[in-house]
Amino acid sequence: MIEVDNVTKRYGSTTVVDSVSLTIAKGGMTAIVGPNGAGKSTLCSMIGRLIPMDEGSIKVDRFDVTATKGERLARRISILSQENHVTARLSVEDLVLLGRYPYTHGRTTVEDREHLEATIDFMELGPLRHRFLDQLSGGQRQRAFVAMVLCQDTDYILLDEPLNSLDMKHAVAMMKLLRRVCDEQQKTIVYVVHDVNIASWYSDRVVALRDGRIVHDGNPSSFMQPEVMESIFEVDVVIREVKGKPFAVYYG
Amino acid sequence: MAVSLPVSRLANALPRTMAWTPLVRLAVLILLLAIATVAFMTLESRGNWDFVLPFRGRKLAALVVVGCAVAISTVSFQTITSNRLLTPAIMGLDSLYMFVQALSVFFLGSATMIMIDPRVRFLIEILIMASFAGALFWWLFIRSRFDLHMILLVGVVFGILFRSLTGFVMRMIDPAEYIFLQDIFFASFGAVDRTLLGISAVLVTAGGLVVWRVQDRLDALLLGRPMAIGLGIDYQRTIALLFGVVVVMIAVSTALVGPITFMGLIVSFLAYGLAGSWKHRYVLPASCIIACLLLIGGQTILERVFSYNTTLSIVIEFAGGIVFLILLFRGKYT
Ligand SMILES: Nc1ncnc2c1ncn2[C@@H]1O[C@H](COP(=O)(O)OP(=O)(O)O)[C@@H](O)[C@H]1O
Numbered sequence: 108m109i110e111v112d113n114v115t116k117r118y119g120s121t122t123v124v125d126s127v128s129l130t131i132a133k134g135g136m137t138a139i140v141g142p143n144g145a146g147k148s149t150l151c152s153m154i155g156r157l158i159p160m161d162e163g164s165i166k167v168d169r170f171d172v173t174a175t176k177g178e179r180l181a182r183r184i185s186i187l188s189q190e191n192h193v194t195a196r197l198s199v200e201d202l203v204l205l206g207r208y209p210y211t212h213g214r215t216t217v218e219d220r221e222h223l224e225a226t227i228d229f230m231e232l233g234p235l236r237h238r239f240l241d242q243l244s245g246g247q248r249q250r251a252f253v254a255m256v257l258c259q260d261t262d263y264i265l266l267d268e269p270l271n272s273l274d275m276k277h278a279v280a281m282m283k284l285l286r287r288v289c290d291e292q293q294k295t296i297v298y299v300v301h302d303v304n305i306a307s308w309y310s311d312r313v314v315a316l317r318d319g320r321i322v323h324d325g326n327p328s329s330f331m332q333p334e335v336m337e338s339i340f341e342v343d344v345v346i347r348e349v350k351g352k353p354f355a356v357y358y359g
Numbered sequence: 360m361a362v363s364l365p366v367s368r369l370a371n372a373l374p375r376t377m378a379w380t381p382l383v384r385l386a387v388l389i390l391l392l393a394i395a396t397v398a399f400m401t402l403e404s405r406g407n408w409d410f411v412l413p414f415r416g417r418k419l420a421a422l423v424v425v426g427c428a429v430a431i432s433t434v435s436f437q438t439i440t441s442n443r444l445l446t447p448a449i450m451g452l453d454s455l456y457m458f459v460q461a462l463s464v465f466f467l468g469s470a471t472m473i474m475i476d477p478r479v480r481f482l483i484e485i486l487i488m489a490s491f492a493g494a495l496f497w498w499l500f501i502r503s504r505f506d507l508h509m510i511l512l513v514g515v516v517f518g519i520l521f522r523s524l525t526g527f528v529m530r531m532i533d534p535a536e537y538i539f540l541q542d543i544f545f546a547s548f549g550a551v552d553r554t555l556l557g558i559s560a561v562l563v564t565a566g567g568l569v570v571w572r573v574q575d576r577l578d579a580l581l582l583g584r585p586m587a588i589g590l591g592i593d594y595q596r597t598i599a600l601l602f603g604v605v606v607v608m609i610a611v612s613t614a615l616v617g618p619i620t621f622m623g624l625i626v627s628f629l630a631y632g633l634a635g636s637w638k639h640r641y642v643l644p645a646s647c648i649i650a651c652l653l654l655i656g657g658q659t660i661l662e663r664v665f666s667y668n669t670t671l672s673i674v675i676e677f678a679g680g681i682v683f684l685i686l687l688f689r690g691k692y693t
């Protein structure tokens with residue numbers, strides 16, 4: 108269980124995350140949506156202990172993220188932040204294998220190799236495995252980063268915009284894959300996404316942030332209401348049923 | 360990311376009959392270093408072994424200490440700043456050391472300075488330097504979110520600031536002390552300060568062991584701050600530790616041979632290209648060997664073959680400057 112308790116984050120005099128409380132039970136996929144600058148990345152980064160909070164506390168399986176040793180947390184929760192750049196010239200395989208760092212500190216074991224193979228297969232990165240990261244397209248690199256996080260094999264997985272620069276095919280493939288990871292391996296996935304239809308289609312729960320506060324929290328059908336979405340995103344939305352699920356049209 | 364390209368292409372062009380694993384590459388580098396060392400010790404000795412061996416031996420030891428200090432400090436520094444274009448010297452750390460020196464001559468006078476045990480003085484200077492560098496570090500890396508341009512800018516500004524302050528102090532002291540300082544400040548691999556050799560060797564060995572112990576963490580740091588933390592690295596502590604080692608290493612190399620700005624850049628550039636791996640367990644030793652090879656081989660060629668005396672530092676700085684410009688113009692240094 109992830110427990111976010113009254114967390115506030117300020118930069119100077121601007122409050123970026125404003126007394127947010129949120130409990131995410133074990134299992135299932137939770138989407139975090141909201142306009143640009145709503146504080147989604149900031150919230151994720153605080154849960155993943157990448158940045159400190161000004162007030163409140165966050166616990167993962169009862170371990171306080173600010174007080175627990177980094178290594179212990181790294182075996183429970185993994186995080187992929189929105190922007191990543193790597194100094195070294197790593198191959199895809201090197202990168203994915205680094206996901207095993209919390210367990211073996213770079214001394215690769217047979218078990219690490221098994222995890223590597225399984226993840227490469229799962230993410231369909233076989234043809235790219237020996238390529239260097241700087242030889243990949245943005246979308247391919249994004250898949251490699253997600254693969255690294257999956258190879259870390261933690262119960263909780265935080266992904267800040269995992270669909271960043273993925274084309275239609277790979278975005279859908281990524282979502283199906285995350286759904287499978289969640290269902291078959293009983294992982295808890297929290298991810299930030301911009302496409303509201305993806306959020307509602309693949310998630311069990313949708314949390315909406317605006318101006319640093321939670322403005323909606325519920326199952327996809329409660330989220331896919333014109334008035335709810337208009338109040339969050341300030342666009343006119345029409346909801347239609349497609350393949351038996353609500354689908355939002357907000358173009359034009 | 361692509362910085363190592365041309366060199367690794369060079370390495371790939373080597374004979375393919377042999378598996379160029381990182382260990383084989385290290386072995387080849389060690390072999391080259393051994394050849395250079397033998398040449399350095401024996402060429403032009405004219406049978407004067409009793410004199411030549413201990414004399415050159417001490418010089419050799421000094422070159423090895425400086426080479427390792429430059430190599431380890433640059434590789435660590437580049438990893439913690441996620442940048443292949445920076446060296447601690449570009450950050451102005453060596454001019455800081457010189458400023459501390461100039462200040463102590465100014466306040467104590469060279470006569471008093473000479474009376475204090477140079478090793479004690481050295482340790483005190485390192486301490487002063489570390490406190491300042493610590494404050495700078497805290498400000499750059501912890502308080503603000505550091506970005507490359509900020510770091511480069513601050514480094515350049517501090518470098519200039521300390522160099523001009525040093526110049527200012529030097530203008531106010533009397534000529535004898537001026538010469539005393541100038542002696543310290545002029546980069547020369549030919550005339551190494553030997554009084555500090557023992558303590559420098561101890562410091563570099565200790566620093567090297569510290570870095571070696573955390574080399575797996577350095578590998579993870581290559582992924583950048585967020586991913587390193589995600590993998591469980593205690594980021595702040597690791598960075599602070601490494602930064603401390605870097606400061607000590609810079610003090611050592613500046614004290615022994617004077618300021619050298621660009622050598623670290625060539626060394627890390629070659630090490631990443633030739634080690635055949637990005638892992639610090641290969642890159643660190645490769646960088647040390649390459650640095651020693653440059654210094655010892657360069658010194659042998661210039662001094663024994665061409666009979667020039669002070670030009671090695673100029674040659675190395677010149678080549679390093681060119682590498683710096685190439686990297687800068689290619690723009691792919693992060
Ligand atoms: N380091 C920072 N310093 C100042 N303001 C920041 C910083 N990081 C983020 N912000 C601000 O905080 C707000 C929320 O940012 P973020 O969490 O990245 O939004 P998003 O929901 O788009 O991911 C934005 O207005 C952004 O400008």
Ligand SMILES: [Mg+2]
Pocket residue numbers: 147148149189267
């Ligand atoms: Mg964001």
